[in-house]
Amino acid sequence: MTIIEKMKAIVGEKHVITDESDMQGFVVEWRDKFVGRARAVVQPKTTEEVAAVVKLCAETKTPLVPQAGNTSLVGGSIPFTGGDEIILSVARMNSVREIDRLNGTLTVDAGCILANLQTTAEENGFIFPLRIGSEGSCQIGGNISTNAGGVQVLHYGNTREQVLGLEVVLPDGQIWDGLTGLRKDNTGYDIKQLFIGAEGTLGIVTGAVVKMYPKPKYQQVALAAVPSVEAAIEFLSLARAMSGDQVTAIELISRYCVDMVMRHVPDFTDPMPARYDWHILVELSSSATPELKELMESILEAAFEKEIVLDAVVPASEAQQQHLWRLREEISAAQKPEGGSIKHDISVPVSRFADFIREADVAVGKIIPTFRTVVFGHIGDGNVHYNPMQPEDMGREEYLSHWEEVSRAVHDIAVSMRGSISAEHGIGRLKADDLVHYKPAIEIDLMRRIKKAFDPDGIMNPGKLLK
Amino acid sequence: MTIIEKMKAIVGEKHVITDESDMQGFVVEWRDKFVGRARAVVQPKTTEEVAAVVKLCAETKTPLVPQAGNTSLVGGSIPFTGGDEIILSVARMNSVREIDRLNGTLTVDAGCILANLQTTAEENGFIFPLRIGSEGSCQIGGNISTNAGGVQVLHYGNTREQVLGLEVVLPDGQIWDGLTGLRKDNTGYDIKQLFIGAEGTLGIVTGAVVKMYPKPKYQQVALAAVPSVEAAIEFLSLARAMSGDQVTAIELISRYCVDMVMRHVPDFTDPMPARYDWHILVELSSSATPELKELMESILEAAFEKEIVLDAVVPASEAQQQHLWRLREEISAAQKPEGGSIKHDISVPVSRFADFIREADVAVGKIIPTFRTVVFGHIGDGNVHYNPMQPEDMGREEYLSHWEEVSRAVHDIAVSMRGSISAEHGIGRLKADDLVHYKPAIEIDLMRRIKKAFDPDGIMNPGKLLK
Numbered sequence: 001m002t003i004i005e006k007m008k009a010i011v012g013e014k015h016v017i018t019d020e021s022d023m024q025g026f027v028v029e030w031r032d033k034f035v036g037r038a039r040a041v042v043q044p045k046t047t048e049e050v051a052a053v054v055k056l057c058a059e060t061k062t063p064l065v066p067q068a069g070n071t072s073l074v075g076g077s078i079p080f081t082g083g084d085e086i087i088l089s090v091a092r093m094n095s096v097r098e099i100d101r102l103n104g105t106l107t108v109d110a111g112c113i114l115a116n117l118q119t120t121a122e123e124n125g126f127i128f129p130l131r132i133g134s135e136g137s138c139q140i141g142g143n144i145s146t147n148a149g150g151v152q153v154l155h156y157g158n159t160r161e162q163v164l165g166l167e168v169v170l171p172d173g174q175i176w177d178g179l180t181g182l183r184k185d186n187t188g189y190d191i192k193q194l195f196i197g198a199e200g201t202l203g204i205v206t207g208a209v210v211k212m213y214p215k216p217k218y219q220q221v222a223l224a225a226v227p228s229v230e231a232a233i234e235f236l237s238l239a240r241a242m243s244g245d246q247v248t249a250i251e252l253i254s255r256y257c258v259d260m261v262m263r264h265v266p267d268f269t270d271p272m273p274a275r276y277d278w279h280i281l282v283e284l285s286s287s288a289t290p291e292l293k294e295l296m297e298s299i300l301e302a303a304f305e306k307e308i309v310l311d312a313v314v315p316a317s318e319a320q321q322q323h324l325w326r327l328r329e330e331i332s333a334a335q336k337p338e339g340g341s342i343k344h345d346i347s348v349p350v351s352r353f354a355d356f357i358r359e360a361d362v363a364v365g366k367i368i369p370t371f372r373t374v375v376f377g378h379i380g381d382g383n384v385h386y387n388p389m390q391p392e393d394m395g396r397e398e399y400l401s402h403w404e405e406v407s408r409a410v411h412d413i414a415v416s417m418r419g420s421i422s423a424e425h426g427i428g429r430l431k432a433d434d435l436v437h438y439k440p441a442i443e444i445d446l447m448r449r450i451k452k453a454f455d456p457d458g459i460m461n462p463g464k465l466l467k
Numbered sequence: 468m469t470i471i472e473k474m475k476a477i478v479g480e481k482h483v484i485t486d487e488s489d490m491q492g493f494v495v496e497w498r499d500k501f502v503g504r505a506r507a508v509v510q511p512k513t514t515e516e517v518a519a520v521v522k523l524c525a526e527t528k529t530p531l532v533p534q535a536g537n538t539s540l541v542g543g544s545i546p547f548t549g550g551d552e553i554i555l556s557v558a559r560m561n562s563v564r565e566i567d568r569l570n571g572t573l574t575v576d577a578g579c580i581l582a583n584l585q586t587t588a589e590e591n592g593f594i595f596p597l598r599i600g601s602e603g604s605c606q607i608g609g610n611i612s613t614n615a616g617g618v619q620v621l622h623y624g625n626t627r628e629q630v631l632g633l634e635v636v637l638p639d640g641q642i643w644d645g646l647t648g649l650r651k652d653n654t655g656y657d658i659k660q661l662f663i664g665a666e667g668t669l670g671i672v673t674g675a676v677v678k679m680y681p682k683p684k685y686q687q688v689a690l691a692a693v694p695s696v697e698a699a700i701e702f703l704s705l706a707r708a709m710s711g712d713q714v715t716a717i718e719l720i721s722r723y724c725v726d727m728v729m730r731h732v733p734d735f736t737d738p739m740p741a742r743y744d745w746h747i748l749v750e751l752s753s754s755a756t757p758e759l760k761e762l763m764e765s766i767l768e769a770a771f772e773k774e775i776v777l778d779a780v781v782p783a784s785e786a787q788q789q790h791l792w793r794l795r796e797e798i799s800a801a802q803k804p805e806g807g808s809i810k811h812d813i814s815v816p817v818s819r820f821a822d823f824i825r826e827a828d829v830a831v832g833k834i835i836p837t838f839r840t841v842v843f844g845h846i847g848d849g850n851v852h853y854n855p856m857q858p859e860d861m862g863r864e865e866y867l868s869h870w871e872e873v874s875r876a877v878h879d880i881a882v883s884m885r886g887s888i889s890a891e892h893g894i895g896r897l898k899a900d901d902l903v904h905y906k907p908a909i910e911i912d913l914m915r916r917i918k919k920a921f922d923p924d925g926i927m928n929p930g931k932l933l934k
Contacts, residue, residue: 102700102818103849125708147653158651161628176909181816183848184625185887186614186664187894187902188932189914193660197653214708233569241592241681244713244754287711288762289755349648351569381650382570420652427654435654442643446921447656453916465655 003060007042007086010052015092017041026067026087027078034075034429037083038065043092047167047175047206053088054204055173063462064088066200068110068142071134073345074428076146076199080463088204090141096120097207105164105181107209110141117210126212129156133332141205147197149424151328154380155248155285156213158424159196166192167207171455181209194450199426200461202454216248216285220292221321224300224312225276229354231308232280232379236350238306239282242299246292247380249283251328254375256389260334261327271313271324280379281328331376339390340400341374342407346414347423350382356417357384363409364388367402383423386410411438432467470527474509474553477519482559484508493534493554494546501542501896504550505532510559514634514642514673520555521671522640530929531555533667535577535609538601540812541895543613543666547930555671557608563587564674571679572631572648577608577672584677593679596623600799608672614664616891618795621847622715622752623680625891626663633659634674638922648676661917666893667928669921683715683752687759688788691767691779692743696821698775699747699846703817705773706749709766713759714847716750718795721842723856727801728794738780738791747846748795798843807863808841808856809873813881814890817849823884824851830876831855834869850890853877878905899934 001009008016017023018040027036039062044050057064063085067077079085093109096117100107101124108117114135121128130143132150142148144166148159156162165180178192195202226232232252239247255277262268272279284292296314303309315321335341348356357375364371370391377384388406390399411421415438427435436444444466451458451466468476475483484490485507494503506529511517524531530552534544546552560576563584567574568591575584581602588595597610599617609615611633615626623629632647645659662669693699699719706714722744729735739746751759763781770776782788802808815823824842831838837858844851855873857866878888882905894902903911911933918925918933 100816100818102704103816105816147657149651149653153651157628160657161624170909170913174909176913177907178910180885180887182814182885182887182890183817184616184620184814184845184850184890186616186891187887187889187898187906188664188910189669189917190614190627190660190664191910191913191917193657197655197657202656214712216711218711237569241754244683244685244752244756245681246711246755285711286755287708288713288753289711295755347649347651349567349570349572350650351567378651383651418647418649420647420649420654422654423649423651424653431654439654440644442637442641443645443655443658446637446643446658449920450656450658450917453920454913 003056003062004040006056007040007053011042011044011049015043026070026089029075029078030071034078036079038079038085038087039083041087041089043089045092047169050088050169050204050206051173051175054169054171057086057459058172058457061457061459062086063459065461066090066145066204068139069113069134069137071138071142072146072428073425074430076426076428076464077142078429080429090139090206093206099124100181103181104212105209106212107179108140108207110139110206110208112140114138114140114143121212122215125215127215128210128212130159130162133329140208144196144205144208145198145200146426149381149383151249151251151378153378154250162210163192163196163208164211165209166195166205168195168203168205170203171460179207179209199428199465201451201465202460214287217287218285218290218292220284220296221324222282222296222300222312222314223271223324224280224282225272225310226278226280226308227310229278229357232278233350233353234308235280235303236379238303239299242302243284243295246284246286246289247282248285250380251281252375252377252379252384253279253281253328254373256372256374257331257376258327260338261330264334264337265330268326271327272311274311276310281324328376335374335387335389340396341387341389342403344386344407344410345423345425346386346410346419346421347381347383348414348417348419350379352417352419353379353382353384356413356419357386359413360386360410363413364406367406367409368399427465429464432463432465436467470523470529471507473523474507474520478509478511478516482510493537493556496542496545497538501545503546505546505552505554506550508554508556510556512559514636517555517636517671517673518640518642521636521638524553524926525639525924528924528926529553530926532928533557533612533671535606536580536601536604538605538609539613539895540892541897543893543895543931544609545896547896557606557673560673566591567648570648572676573679574646574674574676575607576674577606579607581605581607581610588679589682592682594682595677595679597626597629600796607675611663611672611675612665612667613893616848616850618716618718618845620845621717629677630659630663630675631678632676633662633672635662635670635672637670638927646674646676664893666895666932668918668932669927681754684754685757685759686750686752687763688748688750688791689763689767689779689781690738690791691747691749692739692777693745693747693775694777696745696824699745700817700820701775702747702770703846705770706766709769710751710762713751713753713756714749715752717847718748719842719844719846719851720746720748720795721840723839723841724798724843725794727805728797731801731804732797738794739778741778743777748791795843802841802854802856806857807867808854809870811853811874811877812890812892813853813877813886813888814848814850815881815884815886817846819884819886820846820849820851823880823886824853826880827853827877830880831873834873834876835866894932896931899930899932903934
């Protein structure tokens with residue numbers, strides 16, 4: 001029997017895809033940025049099936065690419081080694097295994113779509129706080145393997161903070177059942193932490209116990225114009241202190257982002273009465289403070305007096321609040337028709353956030369003086385999507401030919417501030433060279449030691465993260 | 468030069484202690500439960516000095532015991548190999564290196580006393596939320612190496628959640644400078660997670676970047692009598708939902724704990740008007756809800772109607788609130804004069820908390836029918852200190868001779884519920900055998916692989932955690 005026949009025997013004939021055209025959805029990145037080839041796509045239904053498939057790969061030293069929703073922004077889920085890899089898709093593993101309301105946890109299969117977890121939590125009076133653009137199609141196993149971030153990290157933390165237990169199929173095909181739902185467990189090295197954010201290079205996450213949180217009863221969103229990025233940071237401190245840490249989101253939006261959204265989203269008008277350079281979208285959430293609108297207004301008033309806010313809109317209706325959120329959510333889509341953009345996913349200490357943007361603008365300006373400032377991000381996390389866009393007087397191709405130069409300049413500044421070149425998107429294939437360039441050698445060495453200890457033959461997602 | 472002379476050359480003559488009597492404070496556990504011997508106690512002042520000392524140990528394969536405040540409850544900081552170990556004390560490294568108010572972080576030396584960090588944070592308008600009994604003498608390096616818990620984990624998380632960056636001297640003497648203050652950083656394996664809770668077996672934590680939080684303006688404590696442990700769990704759900712997740716602590720206290728405190732703490736009277744079997748101490752904190760007393764009362768009223776609360780005291784004054792906290796805080800000290808107790812540090816999913824206590828009571832009762840129930844703990848974390856105490860009709864020695872049998876029975880029940888045999892105290896020496904007994908072999912194997920990858924010669928804190 002060939003390995004493919006053996007795989008069919010494990011998962012069933014129709015769950016092993018070998019036809020080139022049927023594999024397209026698995027080997028092509030959603031923005032067509034990365035295109036790979038694979039020997040087959042295997043879709044197990046159970047953890048035991050995953051284990052059997054991996055064991056087979058281990059015995060034959062066949063490289064494996066674990067795949068969940070295939071929404072990676074860095075090519076982490078696309079094969080690259082020329083067609084000898086097997087894609088192991090967890091998409092068919094999509095059951096919520098257990099809902100424990102008293103423990104406030106969900107035990108789920110790796111292939112559950114994030115939006116389904118959000119809904120399941122809400123149906124039980126809770127929330128699952130991970131909120132990202134791809135939530136309708138990304139799967140929790142991928143969120144865990146990339147330690148996904150999103151707009152509510154400030155209050156609830158990254159995916160890492162949501163995970164209490166994991167089930168993982170190791171590179172030799174053994175199943176590690178670490179599906180505990182414990183808030184506290186100090187019995188040795190916290191092994192699950194290694195798999196979170198490992199991008200499938202140490203094993204395949206097949207299940208998880210994740211936290212739910214009480215659903216806030218009240219929410220209030222506001223959009224404020226601020227005189228500078230520094231002012232936005234000061235506003236965050238003020239709002240956190242005045243609200244009793246009930247700021248659940250604070251997003252920075254540059255002028256040009258608003259313009260793009262108005263241009264490309266039908267019927268979208270500027271929510272502000274005048275044109276301003278910088279905006280912040282702020283959300284407060286609470287179950288104990290019904291007067292959130294008053295609270296938001298008093299925070300804005302205090303900020304106005306300190307001259308860190310110039311103007312603000314505090315909508316009363318749910319619909320108007322949603323409208324403000326759309327301004328933030330449509331930025332990514334609105335970028336596309338505007339032309340080429342050189343994307344960065346930077347984090348720095350919050351105290352260096354404004355310095356970073358200022359210095360990056362100068363550095364990029366030296367390369368392309370007329371670039372357009374597309375800057376948005378999660379101020380509270382020090383995470384900025386710094387995506388300088390092609391000038392009106394330059395073609396897309398020419399602009400993008402500067403990617404490496406621009407990127408190096410931007411990353412240099414972030415790293416000089418002890419920042420990160422990948423705050424939430426991961427390394428994948430896109431930044432694998434950058435990782436080696438920017439990480440201290442000692443850290444790369446420690447990572448390699450871990451990789452070797454877990455996957456000595458290097459069959460798990462080769463070429464990603466650690467080249 | 469002998470190794471001791473070389474160490475003196477590195478850290479200065481007077482910072483290498485070799486006199487037996489001068490070493491007592493370092494080789495004896497604070498409750499006199501563990502007594503060890505060491506070749507010397509070395510007290511470096513800087514990270515570079517630590518690195519030089521470790522390098523010397525690595526070259527000579529000399530075993531090292533890293534020590535911070537020496538407040539371990541499991542013998543983690545005491546040498547055990549018969550006198551050939553060097554104790555490396557970080558106590559002289561006690562500077563706060565940086566306060567970053569906008570980033571909400573402190574960068575600190577490993578030897579900073581926890582209470583000093585709390586004070587430093589408060590002086591800057593923040594809190595550092597780790598709150599444990601030993602806070603006046605334990606040091607942050609030890610808190611990190613044991614992933615310390617405490618009474619505010621429900622709201623703020625364990626020590627792990629407070630750490631953004633680490634500086635570690637590796638077992639070969641190299642310094643890993645991971646002192647970033649980033650909220651988001653997805654550039655590879657999160658190596659710091661391995662050192663947190665590793666009990667000094669993978670390297671020596673010399674510095675850390677930790678989070679601060681806005682200081683809540685208002686706090687309200689209440690003591691309530693509940694009809695059962697189940698009711699206490701239900702109360703927690705109710706209080707979290709009604710308060711908008713502003714419950715910062717919820718502690719369970721058994722009848723006998725109250726009696727002990729009254730007996731041994733001068734002038735301490737029962738805060739409740741009548742005798743009840745089970746109590747919960749609840750704390751709400753907020754900066755946005757000045758009416759916390761009213762909120763607490765309305766939660767208690769709703770609980771009373773659901774018959775999950777029998778009676779309650781909601782003090783108005785700060786002093787009375789402190790008095791309630793003392794009831795909880797004095798339990799450990801009040802246990803001592805009562806005789807022997809067999810201590811456990813269990814966690815289970817919150818939903819199994821009541822089952823655990825019920826089943827453990829039955830199991831212990833089969834061994835010692837007249838034992839006294841000393842049960843207290845952090846309900847919100849599923850963490851219970853289950854410390855059955857010697858009966859009035861049995862001597863201390865005889866009672867403690869049942870330790871192993873009782874402990875095995877209690878741990879069996881916890882593990883059958885997918886609980887932990889060490890929720891917050893760690894493994895150290897005390898539970899090193901239990902760890903191998905209870906952990907799945909595959910997990911012990913993964914731990915050994917990590918240990919070997921980081922410390923191939925096994926010089927770091929030998930005999931602790933992994934035997």
